[in-house]
Amino acid sequence: MLKGIWSLFSFQQGSLRQRIFKGYLIPLILFLIVAGLVYFIGVQPVQQQVKNVDQIYGEIEEVNNLAFSIVAMQRAARGYILGRDSRELEEYEEWDTLFYEQSENLRSRIQETEQRQTLDRIIAIGDQVNEFDRRLISYVQLGRPEKVTEVLQKAEGQAITDQLEQLVRGFEATKRQQLNNQQNRQINLLRWLTILIFGSTAICAVVVLSIGLGISATIDRETAQISNSSLEITSALEEQERSLGVQATSVNQTTTTIDELNAAVQNSTEQAKIATDEAHRALGLSEKGSDAVQQTLDRMELLRQTVEAIANRSLELSEKSLQINNIARSVSNLAYQTNLLALNASVEAVRAGQQGLGFGVVALEIRKLADRSKQSAAEINTLVLDIQNAINTTVKVTESGKLSVSESVKSAHNMSSSFAGVSQAFHQVYLNNQTIARTAEQQLLALQQVSEAMNSLNQVARQNADSIALLRANTQRLNESLINLR
Amino acid sequence: MKTTNKSSKSVDKIPQICYKCGRFHDGNSDSGDLSVNLSYAVTKGLNHPRMLSKHSIRRRQFLLGLAGTSALGILSNCAASPDPNSQGNLSGVILEKTQLRIGFLPIACATPILICESLNLYEKYGLDVELVKMNNWEQIRESAISGELDAYHMLSPMPIAISLGLESRRFPIRLASIENINGSAITVAIKHREKVKTAEDLKGFRIAIPFTHSMHNLLLRYYLANSKVHPDRDVELVVTPPPNMVNRLRSGEIDAMVAPEPFNQMAVNQGLGFIHILTRDLWPGHPCCSFTTSQEWIERHPNTFRAINKAIIEGSYYASQSQNRIDVARRLAQLQYLDAPEDTLRQVMTGQFVNRLGESLNIPDRIDFDPYPWKSFSYWITSQFERWGYVPMGSLNHEAIAADIFLTGLARQMAKQLGQQPPTITLRFESLKFDTFDPSEPENYARQQIEKLGF
Numbered sequence: 001m002l003k004g005i006w007s008l009f010s011f012q013q014g015s016l017r018q019r020i021f022k023g024y025l026i027p028l029i030l031f032l033i034v035a036g037l038v039y040f041i042g043v044q045p046v047q048q049q050v051k052n053v054d055q056i057y058g059e060i061e062e063v064n065n066l067a068f069s070i071v072a073m074q075r076a077a078r079g080y081i082l083g084r085d086s087r088e089l090e091e092y093e094e095w096d097t098l099f100y101e102q103s104e105n106l107r108s109r110i111q112e113t114e115q116r117q118t119l120d121r122i123i124a125i126g127d128q129v130n131e132f133d134r135r136l137i138s139y140v141q142l143g144r145p146e147k148v149t150e151v152l153q154k155a156e157g158q159a160i161t162d163q164l165e166q167l168v169r170g171f172e173a174t175k176r177q178q179l180n181n182q183q184n185r186q187i188n189l190l191r192w193l194t195i196l197i198f199g200s201t202a203i204c205a206v207v208v209l210s211i212g213l214g215i216s217a218t219i220d221r222e223t224a225q226i227s228n229s230s231l232e233i234t235s236a237l238e239e240q241e242r243s244l245g246v247q248a249t250s251v252n253q254t255t256t257t258i259d260e261l262n263a264a265v266q267n268s269t270e271q272a273k274i275a276t277d278e279a280h281r282a283l284g285l286s287e288k289g290s291d292a293v294q295q296t297l298d299r300m301e302l303l304r305q306t307v308e309a310i311a312n313r314s315l316e317l318s319e320k321s322l323q324i325n326n327i328a329r330s331v332s333n334l335a336y337q338t339n340l341l342a343l344n345a346s347v348e349a350v351r352a353g354q355q356g357l358g359f360g361v362v363a364l365e366i367r368k369l370a371d372r373s374k375q376s377a378a379e380i381n382t383l384v385l386d387i388q389n390a391i392n393t394t395v396k397v398t399e400s401g402k403l404s405v406s407e408s409v410k411s412a413h414n415m416s417s418s419f420a421g422v423s424q425a426f427h428q429v430y431l432n433n434q435t436i437a438r439t440a441e442q443q444l445l446a447l448q449q450v451s452e453a454m455n456s457l458n459q460v461a462r463q464n465a466d467s468i469a470l471l472r473a474n475t476q477r478l479n480e481s482l483i484n485l486r
Numbered sequence: 487m488k489t490t491n492k493s494s495k496s497v498d499k500i501p502q503i504c505y506k507c508g509r510f511h512d513g514n515s516d517s518g519d520l521s522v523n524l525s526y527a528v529t530k531g532l533n534h535p536r537m538l539s540k541h542s543i544r545r546r547q548f549l550l551g552l553a554g555t556s557a558l559g560i561l562s563n564c565a566a567s568p569d570p571n572s573q574g575n576l577s578g579v580i581l582e583k584t585q586l587r588i589g590f591l592p593i594a595c596a597t598p599i600l601i602c603e604s605l606n607l608y609e610k611y612g613l614d615v616e617l618v619k620m621n622n623w624e625q626i627r628e629s630a631i632s633g634e635l636d637a638y639h640m641l642s643p644m645p646i647a648i649s650l651g652l653e654s655r656r657f658p659i660r661l662a663s664i665e666n667i668n669g670s671a672i673t674v675a676i677k678h679r680e681k682v683k684t685a686e687d688l689k690g691f692r693i694a695i696p697f698t699h700s701m702h703n704l705l706l707r708y709y710l711a712n713s714k715v716h717p718d719r720d721v722e723l724v725v726t727p728p729p730n731m732v733n734r735l736r737s738g739e740i741d742a743m744v745a746p747e748p749f750n751q752m753a754v755n756q757g758l759g760f761i762h763i764l765t766r767d768l769w770p771g772h773p774c775c776s777f778t779t780s781q782e783w784i785e786r787h788p789n790t791f792r793a794i795n796k797a798i799i800e801g802s803y804y805a806s807q808s809q810n811r812i813d814v815a816r817r818l819a820q821l822q823y824l825d826a827p828e829d830t831l832r833q834v835m836t837g838q839f840v841n842r843l844g845e846s847l848n849i850p851d852r853i854d855f856d857p858y859p860w861k862s863f864s865y866w867i868t869s870q871f872e873r874w875g876y877v878p879m880g881s882l883n884h885e886a887i888a889a890d891i892f893l894t895g896l897a898r899q900m901a902k903q904l905g906q907q908p909p910t911i912t913l914r915f916e917s918l919k920f921d922t923f924d925p926s927e928p929e930n931y932a933r934q935q936i937e938k939l940g941f
Contacts, residue, residue, distance in 0.1 A: 089910050092910065093902075093910055096898075096899075097899070097902055100895075100899040100902075104579070104792075107788065108579050108580075108789075127895055128889070130895050131889045131894075131895060131912070134894075134895075134910065134911060134912045135861070135885065135912060135913065137910060137911055138861075138911035138912050138913035138914070138925070138926075139913070139926050141911050142911075142913060142914070142915060142924070142925065142926055144924075144926040147926045147927075
């Protein structure tokens with residue numbers, strides 16, 4: 001508990017707010033204490049004094065009033081006794097009531113023994129006067145006015161009045177003395193009060209100043225620290241802003257790049273599509289080529305067969321030519337023998353002379369025919385030779401044709417297989433292209449997503465930039481505030 | 487007719503206790519009565535140059551805003567705006583003592599003291615009163631002198647006798663108010679019914695009196711003497727505690743008794759005696775008992791004394807109202823009070839009774855209640871003290887004794903505060919059966935009686 005209270009006042013602990021609170025609390029408590037002191041030592045007693053003074057004045061006045069009531073009562077009684085005016089009696093009763101009320105009031109207010117005794121004596125005198133006057137009034141009402149004179153001649157009343165005056169004077173003197181004492185006390189108290197107030201104000205001022213200085217030092221320290229921190233924050237913010245700018249640029253660039261990439265991918269997708277189409281066409285073409293090669297191949301076969309047939313015919317031809325050649329030679333040999341026989345026939349015809357002349361002329365013609373047959377045989381021979389040559393050449397050509405056909409077939413086969421390879425390759429290309437196109441599409445999608453992400457990144461970056469700008473403005477204001485705080 | 491502190495106007499009306507301001511008010515007027523009176527006084531005070539001081543007091547009190555210790559302020563407050571919780575006593579006045587013990591004898595004379603308890607009037611004035619029932623007057627006297635209790639019910643001559651030191655140590659007792667007026671009678675044993683017609687017929691009787699210093703004794707003496715019967719020689723007076731009187735009458739120990747009520751009516755109702763004469767017929771409105779306390783006690787407890795005094799005067803006023811008498815009888819019949827038959831008490835209180843002489847009587851003031859202590863009462867009593875040799879003839883200053891012992895002024899102030907109109911004067915001619923008492927010449931009365939009667 002005590003610890004708790006002490007911790008409330010231990011100045012080193014707690015936040016600045018708590019410290020300020022404590023700092024204010026201490027002078028506040030001091031002021032409260034002082035106020036309490038001022039009230040209890042100063043104001044209340046002074047009030048009490050004032051009250052006392054008022055009371056004393058009041059008491060003096062009331063005692064005077066009381067005495068006056070007694071005298072008035074007496075006067076009313078005398079008035080009645082002399083004038084027999086019943087209104088005087090009414091007045092008498094009023095003064096009597098007033099006297100009683102005054103005496104009761106005073107009795108309850110005055111407690112000091114000495115004064116109380118004086119008061120009691122004054123009241124007793126009043127009672128006596130009352131008693132006496134009522135007796136006199138009674139005598140008058142009983143029709144015994146002479147009794148009044150008789151009683152009054154004994155001067156019972158006069159002594160009472162004198163005594164009363166003396167008592168009132170005494171009371172008043174005592175009260176005046178009391179009043180002076182009260183006033184002196186009051187002056188002293190007021191002096192004390194002044195000292196107390198100024199003193200306490202000074203103490204409070206010192207305390208408040210010291211506490212204020214302490215707090216202000218703390219605030220300065222803290223402000224400086226805050227200022228530094230703020231500056232650091234500012235620079236950090238600036239840096240961050242910068243990097244954010246860079247980031248934004250990068251993002252922009254990236255976005256652009258991605259856009260380009262997007263375009264490229266779109267392009268490549270299209271191209272891949274085109275390529276696919278082309279590949280497809282090429283595939284078709286290559287298939288056509290392959291068919292053509294097949295046809296060529298088929299034709300080649302036909303050609304080869306034709307060439308072989310040619311070769312075979314050529315050989316037949318060659319053999320036939322040889323046979324021709326042999327026939328021609330046989331003809332030539334026959335022509336030659338015919339010619340020798342026709343010469344022998346012409347030599348015998350000549351010998352036969354004119355009966356061998358018409359046979360010498362037929363044997364010349366036979367010889368001539370024989371010569372021409374020899375010549376045609378020769379020519380056929382040459383022709384057969386030529387044909388032989390041609391056939392040889394043809395065979396040779398056929399052979400080469402055959403060779404070239406087979407080579408062609410071979411190459412056609414090669415071509416065909418090449419075409420098949422091409423076709424396969426194209427097919428592969430087509431497939432690949434299709435894959436490429438699909439991939440490109442996916443890529444495009446991904447790129448769009450990336451682009452969107454980039455856009456949002458861009459937006460966020462912009463917002464970030466805005467926030468940082470705001471933050472920087474705030475920090476700026478904070479700095480200004482801190483400058484004000486110093 | 488009795489001379490009371492009530493105006494004839496208020497008698498006709500039905501007074502009621504106003505529980506708001508603790509006063510009795512007339513039935514057809516409200517609490518404005520007093521305020522009218524007061525405001526009249528204040529208005530008059532404003533206009534009357536000699537009343538200026540009163541006004542200045544009020545103004546001063548108002549200006550200072552002092553705690554209302556002023557009786558004036560409180561009085562006017564109570565009158566102007568009755569506070570339902572207001573105490574009957576002067577609020578702001580500190581009672582020196584609140585737990586009081588009051589000694590009383592169980593007789594109808596004690597009615598105001600008893601009715602105050604029954605009506606909670608003591609509480610109203612901030613008092614816690616214990617009533618102590620006593621057996622006889624000597625016991626009360628000794629108790630008072632020893633200071634055992636706070637206040638006492640006494641016979642009216644007792645405070646004078648005790649203050650003068652007659653038959654006892656001299657001890658100043660003060661009479662605060664008269665408990666009752668009238669309310670006693672000379673009752674003669676039934677066996678003397680035929681014989682006793684006048685006072686002279688009482689000759690040779692053994693007559694019980696409650697106490698030497700009692701109105702009963704003094705009135706009996708007055709009655710006998712005026713009939714030429716010497717009370718010391720021709721009859722035998724025996725002091726008998728009132729509660730024993732009926733029994734003594736029954737046993738024949740006494741021939742007659744001068745008894746307080748309800749013993750006369752009780753003797754009549756029991757067939758033991760008949761009422762020869764009411765003391766009311768000897769001295770209409772004579773004092774009987776009183777409410778007293780010692781001077782010393784008053785000095786020590788001035789505020790308490792005023793409170794109790796006021797309560798008793800208020801109770802007295804309640805009992806004085808004829809319409810309350812049946813209620814008073816009912817209340818007093820209770821064990822802790824008179825412990826007497828209610829019908830007997832009703833006969834006493836209403837004054838409608840049979841006296842065993844064949845007469846049905848209606849005497850509303852057979853017993854009555856008027857607290858005002860007339861000084862002439864005291865004068866008469868002290869004159870009779872001289873007359874019968876209790877003190878030497880001419881030795882008493884009747885005026886001074888009355889001034890000291892009868893606190894008429896205070897009783898008047900209490901009555902005034904209760905809104906009553908007590909008399910201004912303190913002396914009156916007392917009209918007795920055989921003469922008139924002139925209070926202006928009290929010293930001559932006894933001498934004249936002796937001269938007239940020869941003893």
